[in-house]
Amino acid sequence: MGGVSSESAGGPADRLEALIRGRVGLRARIDALAGQELARLARARGLGLAEWVDRLEGGGLEAAADWDAVVNLMTVQESSFFRDRGQMDLLRQRILPEILRRTSPSAIRLWSAGCATGEEAYTLAILLAEASGGESLGQPEVILGTDVNGVALEKARRALYTAWSFRSVDQSITDRWFEPGQLPGSLQPLPGVRHGVRFQQVNLMDPQAPDQVGRATRDLVLCRNVLVHLEEEAVPTVVANLVACLRPGGCLVSAHGELRGRVPSRLAVEVHAQSVVYRLLEAPPGAPLPRPAARPILSARPPTLEAHPPTLQAHPPTLQARPAALLQGLSPPGDLLDQARECGDLGDYTRAQALCSKALEQDPTHLPAHFLAAQLAESRGDRNEAFAHLRRILYLEPDSAGACLEMAALHDAQSEPEDAERLRGSARQLLRQMPADRLVSPYDMSAREILGEIQG
Numbered sequence: 001m002g003g004v005s006s007e008s009a010g011g012p013a014d015r016l017e018a019l020i021r022g023r024v025g026l027r028a029r030i031d032a033l034a035g036q037e038l039a040r041l042a043r044a045r046g047l048g049l050a051e052w053v054d055r056l057e058g059g060g061l062e063a064a065a066d067w068d069a070v071v072n073l074m075t076v077q078e079s080s081f082f083r084d085r086g087q088m089d090l091l092r093q094r095i096l097p098e099i100l101r102r103t104s105p106s107a108i109r110l111w112s113a114g115c116a117t118g119e120e121a122y123t124l125a126i127l128l129a130e131a132s133g134g135e136s137l138g139q140p141e142v143i144l145g146t147d148v149n150g151v152a153l154e155k156a157r158r159a160l161y162t163a164w165s166f167r168s169v170d171q172s173i174t175d176r177w178f179e180p181g182q183l184p185g186s187l188q189p190l191p192g193v194r195h196g197v198r199f200q201q202v203n204l205m206d207p208q209a210p211d212q213v214g215r216a217t218r219d220l221v222l223c224r225n226v227l228v229h230l231e232e233e234a235v236p237t238v239v240a241n242l243v244a245c246l247r248p249g250g251c252l253v254s255a256h257g258e259l260r261g262r263v264p265s266r267l268a269v270e271v272h273a274q275s276v277v278y279r280l281l282e283a284p285p286g287a288p289l290p291r292p293a294a295r296p297i298l299s300a301r302p303p304t305l306e307a308h309p310p311t312l313q314a315h316p317p318t319l320q321a322r323p324a325a326l327l328q329g330l331s332p333p334g335d336l337l338d339q340a341r342e343c344g345d346l347g348d349y350t351r352a353q354a355l356c357s358k359a360l361e362q363d364p365t366h367l368p369a370h371f372l373a374a375q376l377a378e379s380r381g382d383r384n385e386a387f388a389h390l391r392r393i394l395y396l397e398p399d400s401a402g403a404c405l406e407m408a409a410l411h412d413a414q415s416e417p418e419d420a421e422r423l424r425g426s427a428r429q430l431l432r433q434m435p436a437d438r439l440v441s442p443y444d445m446s447a448r449e450i451l452g453e454i455q456g
């Protein structure tokens with residue numbers, strides 16, 4: 001059964017790729033699998049591929065449903081709750097409290113742009129509820145989640161999530177903010193969280209996007225792991241649309257490095273320990289915009305335990321009482337690692353790193369310590385070190401599917417989809433070879449569960 005990927009230059013596959021690039025900005029490559037699916041869609045309409053692509057190019061009502069199917073096929077839906085611990089800490093400890101100080105709670109508006117299946121939008125809702133000290137957001141539609149992929153948005157509205165979506169979430173968060181969903185084994189955000197989130201289909205390349213979302217209405221725009229999938233030429237259009245929706249003083253946050261070298265001059269660059277934040281410069285009505293900061297504004301030192309007494313109170317007092325003893329190496333690696341994770345949760349990356357290094361000094365083969373070290377390195381943007389730890393894991397345990405998946409995620413973030421997919425392929429192979437019930441580090445999920453989530 002023929003696909004479309006083998007078409008010659010200028011054939012239907014090339015035209016379709018160009019159409020996808022032009023309309024949604026995606027760096028689309030129609031591979032054999034996608035080609036077969038597209039050929040199937042064309043056949044279902046009783047059309048040859050070239051005619052079908054003609055019809056898509058022509059637009060119109062009939063083509064709209066097929067166009068949605070193309071977009072759904074070509075977009076990458078990978079997401080999870082509290083993805084990137086460092087950025088989540090930054091939002092929790094600095095950005096959201098600051099927004100709450102500047103804006104009355106009823107007026108706050110946040111946007112998760114390219115929200116896929118909704119995990120990021122609900123994460124924002126939970127972080128905002130935590131920052132405002134409430135059990136729920138109170139207001140409806142405080143958070144808008146948008147995506148070009150309608151199927152993903154349906155899942156976001158249904159809000160039923162399996163363990164895979166919680167792979168970077170502490171149990172305390174699921175206990176507090178989620179309840180069992182209707183599907184066996186699924187969890188759903190509490191009604192107070194869901195109530196605050198609305199989803200809408202928006203194509204970030206569309207000139208109408210700022211009007212659909214609301215010009216100058218957003219205190220925070222999160223657009224993470226979206227720009228990496230776009231053509232270089234599409235990025236300025238998308239970024240301009242995102243910035244058009246920011247209020248003066250509002251913040252744009254992308255995944256690490258996604259905006260590097262492509263920051264519009266109206267944005268000031270703030271460098272925090274956990275992430276870079278782009279802030280729309282304030283301007284009084286009618287006044288010319290001030291000049292952007294000539295160089296990045298370095299935030300105060302990374303938040304330390306001492307700087308955040310309220311957060312500390314929520315955690316066991318052991319951190320204050322024992323760090324000196326811990327750093328002298330009196331605890332076994334597992335204990336050091338637990339303490340390192342707690343420090344990471346509190347945003348104290350310096351101590352988390354020190355504890356993790358100590359654990360590795362004591363036992364250089366300690367795989368969980370390498371996983372944590374990789375995560376900490378990624379949080380501070382040091383991908384080389386993150387890769388080094390993951391490669392070490394593979395050296396020590398060649399069948400570590402978890403290391404392959406973590407490396408795949410790093411490649412995703414570096415805009416290297418082919419490397420990412422190759423590693424996911426290796427992970428699939430390793431997972432199929434192991435007993436289906438075996439728990440896979442660092443996720444605490446079984447091989448069967450993970451395979452169910454990453455089937456290619």
Ligand SMILES: C[S@@+](CC[C@H](N)C(=O)[O-])C[C@H]1O[C@@H](n2cnc3c(N)ncnc32)[C@H](O)[C@@H]1O
Nearest residue numbers: 024075079114116147148149203204224225226
């Ligand atoms: C990898 S997911 C990122 C999900 C989430 N932001 C996160 O970081 O976990 C990328 C999402 O961007 C969406 N996307 C890609 N191009 C888009 C466009 N032109 N307009 C809106 N969404 C787009 C895709 O449909 C996909 O759901």
